[in-house]
Amino acid sequence: MTCQSYQGVRAVPIRRLGDHLEEEVLVQGWLSNIRSKGKLHFLQIRDGSGTVQAVVAKDAVDDASFEAAGSLTQEASVRIIGKVVADARAPSGVELQPRLVELVGPSVDFPITKKEHGPAFLMEHRHLWLRSKKQTAIMRVRHEVIQAMRDFFYEREFYCMDSPMFTPNACEGTTTLFNVDYFGDPAYLTQSGQLYGEASAMALGKIYVFGPAFRAEKSKTKRHLTEFWMVEPEAAFYDLDDVMTLAEDFVSYIVKRVLERRRSELEDLERDVSKLEPATQTPYPRLSYSDASKLLEADATFVPGDDFGAPHETLLGAAHDRPVLVHRYPRKIKSFYMKADPAAPDFALCVDMIAPEGYGEIIGGSEREADLEVLRERIVEHELPLEQFEWYLDLRRFGSVPHGGFGLGLERLVAWITGAEHLRECIPFPRMLYRIYP
RNA sequence: UCCUCGAUAGCUCAAUGGUAGAGCAUCCGGCUGUUAACCGGAGGGUUGUAGGUUCGAGCCCUACUCGAGGAGCCA
Numbered sequence: 001m002t003c004q005s006y007q008g009v010r011a012v013p014i015r016r017l018g019d020h021l022e023e024e025v026l027v028q029g030w031l032s033n034i035r036s037k038g039k040l041h042f043l044q045i046r047d048g049s050g051t052v053q054a055v056v057a058k059d060a061v062d063d064a065s066f067e068a069a070g071s072l073t074q075e076a077s078v079r080i081i082g083k084v085v086a087d088a089r090a091p092s093g094v095e096l097q098p099r100l101v102e103l104v105g106p107s108v109d110f111p112i113t114k115k116e117h118g119p120a121f122l123m124e125h126r127h128l129w130l131r132s133k134k135q136t137a138i139m140r141v142r143h144e145v146i147q148a149m150r151d152f153f154y155e156r157e158f159y160c161m162d163s164p165m166f167t168p169n170a171c172e173g174t175t176t177l178f179n180v181d182y183f184g185d186p187a188y189l190t191q192s193g194q195l196y197g198e199a200s201a202m203a204l205g206k207i208y209v210f211g212p213a214f215r216a217e218k219s220k221t222k223r224h225l226t227e228f229w230m231v232e233p234e235a236a237f238y239d240l241d242d243v244m245t246l247a248e249d250f251v252s253y254i255v256k257r258v259l260e261r262r263r264s265e266l267e268d269l270e271r272d273v274s275k276l277e278p279a280t281q282t283p284y285p286r287l288s289y290s291d292a293s294k295l296l297e298a299d300a301t302f303v304p305g306d307d308f309g310a311p312h313e314t315l316l317g318a319a320h321d322r323p324v325l326v327h328r329y330p331r332k333i334k335s336f337y338m339k340a341d342p343a344a345p346d347f348a349l350c351v352d353m354i355a356p357e358g359y360g361e362i363i364g365g366s367e368r369e370a371d372l373e374v375l376r377e378r379i380v381e382h383e384l385p386l387e388q389f390e391w392y393l394d395l396r397r398f399g400s401v402p403h404g405g406f407g408l409g410l411e412r413l414v415a416w417i418t419g420a421e422h423l424r425e426c427i428p429f430p431r432m433l434y435r436i437y438p
Numbered sequence: 439u440c441c442u443c444g445a446u447a448g449c450u451c452a453a454u455g456g457u458a459g460a461g462c463a464u465c466c467g468g469c470u471g472u473u474a475a476c477c478g479g480a481g482g483g484u485u486g487u488a489g490g491u492u493c494g495a496g497c498c499c500u501a502c503u504c505g506a507g508g509a510g511c512c513a
Contacts (some may be wrong), residue, residue, distance in 0.1 A: 028457060037476085038469035057470070074463085089471055108464090109448070114474045115462045116450055120505050176511080192513090217511060218439065309510075352513095364513060409513030423513095434505085 002242040003028075003295040003414050007100070015049035020084045027052065027080045027096060028104070030131065031072045033114065039170070042312045044302060045078065045096070048373070049138065051125060065101040074113070075131065077104040090093060094382045095353055098216040119422075126130040126429060127438045138425055140257055142414045146210075146349040148257035152250055153208045158233055161200035164192030165214075169388040176215040178226075189214035195337070195392050201278055201403055202395050208233040213407075220433050221362055222422040223310070227431035234405030240349040240367045243404040244325050247353055251323060251335040258417055275357060275397050278321040286325040289347065291407050292316055307333045314358040323362070327351040336378040338366040359416035365406025372396035 004011045005026060012025040029047030036042070038056035044051055056069040072078060082098035089095075111125055112132065129135055166182060167190045170337070178189040192397065193209035200207040209232040217224060233246060255276055258266070265271055287295075296302040296312055307329065308316070311366045316324060331340055331348040337347040353363035369375045375396055379389050410428040424430040 033474075035472045035475050036469085037472055040470045042472045042475085053473085055471075059470090087471090089473085091473060111448070113449060113463050118450075118506085121449065121492075123505095132488090133492085192497075213513075215512070220506085220510065221508065228513065302498095307511085310508090361513065407513060412513055 013049035014047045016053045017084050024083050031076050047093050052099050053090045053140050056098050068103050069101040073107050075107040075110040137268040138418050140265050141262050141418050144258050144262050151256045152253045158206040158208045159204045162211050163196035163209045165190050176217045177216050178216050193214050193232050195231050199232040201236050206235040228409040232405050232407040236401050236403045238404045243365050244351050247406050250284050253282050269418050284323050284325050289329045292326050294327045313354050313360045317354045317356045321356050323353050336382040337368050339369045355416040362412045363406050363408045367404040368402045370402050
């Protein structure tokens with residue numbers, strides 16, 4: 001006897017009940033809602049794979065089961081043995097006619113009720129909020145995105161080469177580092193796996209890094225987390241065009257996969273999938289920073305030569321029905337490792353991908369500076385500690401090659417695909433400014 | 439760091455400066471097809487904290503704490 005059967009009846013995930021019509025099965029899960037009507041109890045049972053209605057009739061079960069069913073409260077856990085039948089009156093078209101209902105664990109005064117709640121309350125109860133329909137749907141989409149991402153790189157023979165979380169050096173500016181005490185020495189939580197990714201690309205050619213990144217930004221917006229997951233491909237002998245093509249192939253692949261396999265989740269989320277379909281087609285529109293600046297000329301808040309703000313990105317994104325690639329930003333507003341455009345040295349060979357519908361920048365990438373002396377100057381210009389970057393400079397001393405890559409913020413991509421209001425809903429346990437519980 | 443808004447029952451919100459209320463949740467009762475079910479009843483409050491104005495403050499003033507949205511910055 002295992003937990004996967006009970007009284008000789010085999011457990012079936014709710015998602016798969018449609019394959020077991022007219023069979024007797026074991027369903028194990030939690031009560032998401034109950035409606036009682038005299039001698040009938042309508043139980044909504046959730047098991048993580050889906051939700052199904054169980055109709056407990058007084059004359060179809062023993063007294064103990066009927067009593068147990070009637071006294072169930074929200075999020076009590078249950079074990080049910082019953083027959084799977086098709087019924088148009090059931091919310092999912094399939095329902096369970098139990099002959100046995102057993103309480104596994106009681107649930108008294110579950111805090112998250114059927115009516116609406118404020119964000120602070122929900123965040124305080126994130127561990128329980130995760131059980132709700134929308135949150136589980138978002139998490140399944142996140143899961144699908146991660147799987148699609150790994151499949152994409154596997155198919156193209158990019159090796160998974162993860163970077164360390166502890167690092168002695170900064171790569172995205174020194175003001176947003178989380179400090180840690182590393183056996184008495186100062187160290188930081190990584191802001192990006194890229195620098196190590198470059199070293200890995202010199203070893204294995206095409207690689208990707210996937211892991212959390214930490215940024216101590218004092219940002220209080222729906223587009224920021226202090227801990228977020230980033231996937232960062234890096235490839236030797238890739239120039240900026242190769243990077244842009246890889247980025248659009250990557251995003252279109254993922255969107256296509258989610259549309260194929262997670263339709264019902266997108267329905268639960270009431271996501272308008274017609275807004276996602278154009279993104280399955282490549283190429284994506286490409287425009288240079290200079291071209292984009294002209295489009296923003298009418299906007300008084302835009303200062304030519306400065307980076308785009310969130311409203312500008314929204315404006316640029318809104319002009320297209322799919323993500324847009326903006327390339328060659330002014331070098332002075334970009335990171336030290338980006339290669340200058342030989343044709344216009346004040347601009348960097350870099351690219352941002354801006355998602356439609358105001359979801360903002362989901363990708364930042366570039367061709368990297370491959371020349372030892374130029375790179376050394378940049379590190380000094382940016383007032384970074386040169387001695388901590390000697391290993392990084394070695395990549396230019398020993399067989400330097402043109403190379404490039406990008407970083408994609410997983411939660412921002414998931415937010416756009418699911419239509420989520422806020423990034424905090426796109427990671428199981430978000431870490432934000434002033435929020436580290438639960 | 440800056441700007442704006444907010445804090446009243448477990449939750450979401452009401453309440454001319456004059457007796458603190460509703461829906462949901464909880465508990466009790468009713469109902470054999472409910473769809474955030476419905477119907478009847480019950481319990482539930484130091485109005486974020488500390489001061490101040492006033493005959494009287496949930497409401498006006500000051501400070502603080504916490505929260506939300508946005509800016510900057512970024513993925």
